[in-house]
Amino acid sequence: MSYDYIEFGETEKEFTSKIEEISGQNIFSCYQCGKCSAGCAFSNLMEKTINHTIQLVQLGKKEKVLQSNTHWVCASCLTCTVRCPREIDVAAVMEAIREYTLRYEPETIERLDLPEELLKKIPNIALVGSFRKKSEL
């Protein structure tokens, strides 16, 4: 049996407080009722339920949060936000996780990595946009 080690070191605290800062929400308000997951139209497509993700944010588990597709599947329909009994803007928390990924672990696109076939299909504007956002240049 392997145990997941819980620790509240600098890395964990930094992650939790950054998500709180970006979203403007008090993550510790969540008392894990699960209503956000229960009402989410895309729960079935998420690798971790929303409340699971929030619990991991409370514990500062950055790796686990970012590995999961949960925040990317979120469509920001705001159902969770409207229904949360603790008045947490859950969709804002999901958005904050997305933002965090972009700010701190940006994915880069290399022109040479793109297949020729794809380049022919992609609209010009999409290419320009993605290079602006995701290139190191």
Place this chain on the structure above:
Amino acid sequence: MRIGVYVCECGKNISATVDTEKVAEYAKSLPNVASSRVYKYMCADPGQEIIKKDIEELKLDKVIVAACSPRMHEPTFRAVIEDKGLNPYTLEIVNIREQVSWVHDDKKKGTKKAKSLVKSSVMRSALMEPLDRKRVGVTHKALVIGAGIAGIQAALDIAGSGYQVTLVEKSSSIGGKMAQLDKTFPTLDCSACILSPKMVEVGRNPNITLIANAEVEQVDGYVGNFKVKIKKRPRYVIEDKCTMCDDCVPVCPVIVHDEYNENLSPRKAIYIAFPQAIPASYIIDPDDCLGIDPLICSKCKDVCGPEAIDFDMKPEIIEDEFGAIVVATGFETYPIENLGEYGAGNIPDVITGLEFERLISPGGPSTGDLRRPSDGKLIKNVVFIHCAGSRDPAKHLPYCSKICCMYSTKQALMFKNEVRDGTAVNFYIDIRTGGKDYEEFYQRAAEEAKVVYIRGKVSELIQDGAEILVKGVNTLTAETVELHADVVVLATGIIPSQGTKDIASVLRLSLGINGFIKEAHPKLKPVETSITGVFVAGCATGPKDIPETVSQAGRAAVRACNIIAQDEIEVEATIAHVDEILCRGCGICVGTCPYSAITLIDTKRFGNIYKVASVNEALCKGCGSCAAACLNSAINQFGFEDKQILAMIQALGEE
């Protein structure tokens, strides 16, 4: 003889499984029955009117009500027939609800059983005789046993009503467990600040006689007239002379564990439990003092300016009479030694909630500095384990101890307020915050202090170097988890105190399955006990928080005043009586009687002296044990005479 039979439908409670019309119809065919009727709610006013009207018009002399248990409405219907001039003890209740409709599904069989029961009661009713209501005098004084917050409140409320009350406390000071707390939830009021005014009032109130360092040894008598023997242990310090100058403490050579600080700090053999203690006097612990027989050391006596120390003090037996008793003997916490997976008390930094309370208290062993017991290191990481013993019917306590969610939350919040950069993690099964402002308090701990809550139990605690390795589970993420902590606080459950068990045996009170004192009714008689005139308040009946304890103590006080305010009260009329001709003085009844109501007395017969049983009418509760045990059928019980019972059995046998 004209008997009226009244069958109640109790809405659908009875009529769903008993054909009440058929039962009433059948009753008409029985001997002596002059009237038989059905009504939807016999206990309601129109139902009572039906009976009253029949008594008047049909000249009934006996009434039978087939309805719910006599425990519910016997007094109601007794009053109804008494109103119309019949003797209340000639009323007969047939329980066709609890004993028929609620326990059977088959309407046919239910109806048949109801008919048989009604028949047997008709047979008994014909033989019932009027009984006299008996009255006894009342001592206008109450006794409160135990002076924690429950006992203090009960004593203050009784005294506030203008009655004399004696408050007996086992330990050297009143205050109980609440005096050990640093702060109270959900307001974080300082515990001593809200408790000590009440303690001072106890010491000051002319209606309250406080006997500390004492125990109730024996209780005889009955409601209105309890004869009580209280043993007061010697204090070896004369209360009135002690000026609390503290000169005696530095010279005392004996150092022992301080119980008030949960044994986390030392004290001397002469000490005061805590600064606000009432009675405000030092005390000598006779087990450890070197001055009490034989006199080896008398340093404290030598330095005592007011000459308050008396090594020759002897135990005192105080005998007194009381009209009512309030038991407020409180709780203890579940022994940490029983929790093997949490170190069974062998890991010094695994402590109980009460120990943590002392650690964080400015009056505690580390003057509030939050240093851990093992090496005095400042505490940075705390893990709280909820349900330590509670909600574990397989090995520990089957019940929820009610206050642990809140006290762990309080302690985590207090810790975070003290140690801003520390972490407090709570492992819980459920968070139960059923109290006014409790949920908000829990929310505040999470939101403001960022106390972490992990749903799941801890399976094991292991000493890992200077820290404690906590192995548990997070059931929300479905992962087993581990972490290190400086200190682990076990939210140990609530168990009945030794004092509660002791007083229950002295008073012969019924205990529930978990050892707490059983209430006369869990909902409607929450402070009454199996003994009339004995009431109970606080954690002696089960886990309770402070607000609930205080309100319960208030009710217990009112119920005690209900009795001691009377000049005389009514006692049981259906008591045992002895046929002296049949009694052969064997004494079996004497040993059988649970209320010590029977004694053997000398009686003169044919010029010789014989021993015969005699029943103290005030002590007899009418339980019937003696009547059943008597080998010669010499004892009968008014209202339950052998001939009446045999008539019932015969009627049932005829079916």
